[in-house]
Amino acid sequence: MADDLCRLLVEGFLESSWPCVEALVAKLAVFKAEENRPRVTLFQFKNGKRVDSTFNGNHFFLRGSVEYSNPQLTVEEAQGVIGTRLLATCGNYFSVYGLHKPEANDIAQICEALQKPPEGRIVPFLLNTDDVEPDRYSMNPLKSSIATSGQGAFPAAYVKTDSLALDSQFVARYEGKLVTRNEAELVSRCLENAAGSYVDFVDAVKYAQLTQLSEVFSMDLTLHALRLPLATLQSETHDGLLHHVISEAHRNYDAVKQAYDCMGRSMTKRTTLLTVPHSPKGYGSKRAARGRIHFDGNKLTSVSVTYQTTRLYPNDIDPEDISVAQAKDNFTVRGEALADYRFAETPSSPQFFLYSLASPENAALWHGIGAFGSLQLLQSYAAARAACSRGELVRDLTERFGVSTEVPLQFNLAPECMWVHPVHRNIDASIGCVENLADLARMGMKLEYLSAFS
Numbered sequence: 001m002a003d004d005l006c007r008l009l010v011e012g013f014l015e016s017s018w019p020c021v022e023a024l025v026a027k028l029a030v031f032k033a034e035e036n037r038p039r040v041t042l043f044q045f046k047n048g049k050r051v052d053s054t055f056n057g058n059h060f061f062l063r064g065s066v067e068y069s070n071p072q073l074t075v076e077e078a079q080g081v082i083g084t085r086l087l088a089t090c091g092n093y094f095s096v097y098g099l100h101k102p103e104a105n106d107i108a109q110i111c112e113a114l115q116k117p118p119e120g121r122i123v124p125f126l127l128n129t130d131d132v133e134p135d136r137y138s139m140n141p142l143k144s145s146i147a148t149s150g151q152g153a154f155p156a157a158y159v160k161t162d163s164l165a166l167d168s169q170f171v172a173r174y175e176g177k178l179v180t181r182n183e184a185e186l187v188s189r190c191l192e193n194a195a196g197s198y199v200d201f202v203d204a205v206k207y208a209q210l211t212q213l214s215e216v217f218s219m220d221l222t223l224h225a226l227r228l229p230l231a232t233l234q235s236e237t238h239d240g241l242l243h244h245v246i247s248e249a250h251r252n253y254d255a256v257k258q259a260y261d262c263m264g265r266s267m268t269k270r271t272t273l274l275t276v277p278h279s280p281k282g283y284g285s286k287r288a289a290r291g292r293i294h295f296d297g298n299k300l301t302s303v304s305v306t307y308q309t310t311r312l313y314p315n316d317i318d319p320e321d322i323s324v325a326q327a328k329d330n331f332t333v334r335g336e337a338l339a340d341y342r343f344a345e346t347p348s349s350p351q352f353f354l355y356s357l358a359s360p361e362n363a364a365l366w367h368g369i370g371a372f373g374s375l376q377l378l379q380s381y382a383a384a385r386a387a388c389s390r391g392e393l394v395r396d397l398t399e400r401f402g403v404s405t406e407v408p409l410q411f412n413l414a415p416e417c418m419w420v421h422p423v424h425r426n427i428d429a430s431i432g433c434v435e436n437l438a439d440l441a442r443m444g445m446k447l448e449y450l451s452a453f454s
Helices: 002-016 018-030 075-097 104-115 143-148 168-174 181-193 198-217 230-235 241-249 253-263 335-339 352-358 375-389 397-401
Strands: 040-046 049-055 060-064 122-129 224-228 275-277 289-296 299-314 322-334 348-350 363-367 409-413 447-449
Touching: 002 018, 002 075, 002 104, 002 198, 018 060, 018 075, 018 409, 018 447, 040 198, 060 075, 075 104, 075 122, 075 198, 075 363, 075 409, 143 168, 143 322, 181 198, 224 230, 224 352, 230 241, 241 253, 241 335, 241 348, 241 352, 241 397, 253 289, 253 299, 253 352, 253 375, 275 289, 275 299, 299 335, 322 335, 348 352, 352 375
Parallel strands: 060 122, 060 363, 122 224, 363 409
Antiparallel strands: 040 049, 040 224, 275 348, 289 299, 299 322, 409 447
8 A cells, every 4th residue: 555655656646746856856967066065964863862864965866844833744845855855756766867758667766766865975864943833823722731832922042841732622622634543642752852842842743743644655754854043043153154144144234135125125114124133031032023123324223123912824624713812021231242153142943035045955945836835935035045156245255155145946736736635634633633644645646847047
C-alpha cells in the first residue's frame, strides 16, 4: 500500500509539475555557490531529541516550511513537506540522468531514492519561523493554557511549556476536524518530556508524526530544519549576519525608505516597523505591536512601540473562534540601538523579507500563493534581494557572509490542488483527521514554477 501511494504521487507529480523539475535541473546545471559561503547547520528530532547536522555550503538548498503555531502536523504542512521532498529528489535524479520523458524504470528509481534520507546536491529543508504566536490560527490544542499563562502574545521561541496543558474542551470540540484523540495523547506525552522549550516540544510532535507519515507514503519525510529569526539572533555575535541585516536596514532615513520601497509602502506615516522590538514583559507579536519610526533629517532617532490586546486569526472550521493575544505595554527604542544592533540588548523580530536573507535557500516552495499565501510577502522578498544585488538596502552580504543576492527559484503548491480534509474541506485539519491518506494522494501533487520572481 505504501509503495503504491509513493508511486501514485511520483507519477502524478512528474506529469503535473514537470516544468518545476525542468527549471530546477536547469538552475542546478549553472549553480555555483559563493566561494566564502559558510557551512550550514540544520537539525532533526529523533526519538524526541534534537540532532544537528552540518552541510557543505556548496549544496543547493530547497526550502519548505512548517509552523510553530500548532504542535499537530496539518494537511497543508504535510503536503508542503511531501512536495519539497518530491521536488528535491526528482531534481537530483534528473540532474544526474538528464531531462527526458520519465519511464517505468525512472519511477522505480525515484521511489527507491525517496525511501532513503535525501541524497544529492539538492538539500531539502524546513524553515521554521520561531517568532510566530503560539496560537496564531486558533487551532492549538494547548489553547486555554496559552491564554491563561499570559503567553498568547509571546513569540513561540519565548513560550515555556511548564504552565501549558492540553485543552480538553478544544479537543472535544474539534475532534476529527482539527485534531484527533491520538494526536492529543501524543501532544500530552511530548509535553511531559519537554524541558521547558515550546519550540523543542512542537518539533518533537511534528517529527514523530512525520516519522509515521514516512511509513504510510514510503518516503523519508523527516527533513532537516532551521529556526529563524530568533534562534539565530540569540546565537549570533554582534557582527553576525542577521545583526548586520538589521543594522543596515536602520542606518538612516534612506535605508529605511529602501526597505519601505521593497514592501510597497509609503514613508508618510512610517508605522510599519522593520523589526518589532520585544516588550520587557515578553510580548513579541507583530500583530499586537503598533509603532512609528522617527527621524531628525536623515538620522533615525527612535522607534516608539505600543503593544495592545489584538485578535489573531480564525481556524478554517469556525470563523468566530479567534484567539486573542493579550498584551499591554509601550516604550521607546533609541535609533542607535537599531542602527548598531545587539539582540541581547534590544531583542526584536525582523520582518520576513529581511530575516529570510539569512536562510541558505537557493529555491523555495510556498503554500498556495494567490489563495492561502501572501503575494505581497513574496513580492517584498524578491524586491529585497534585487535591492541588495544593486548594493542597496543591505550592503556587503556576499563579501562578508557569502550570501547570494540572486532571487532564489520560487515554486508554489498550486492553490487549486491544495490538499484538504476529504469531508470538512479545510487545509488546517491535522493529518490524523484524514482516515484514509490515500484520499490525499489521489488529490495529486501539483507545483507551479513562479518564473516571474526568478
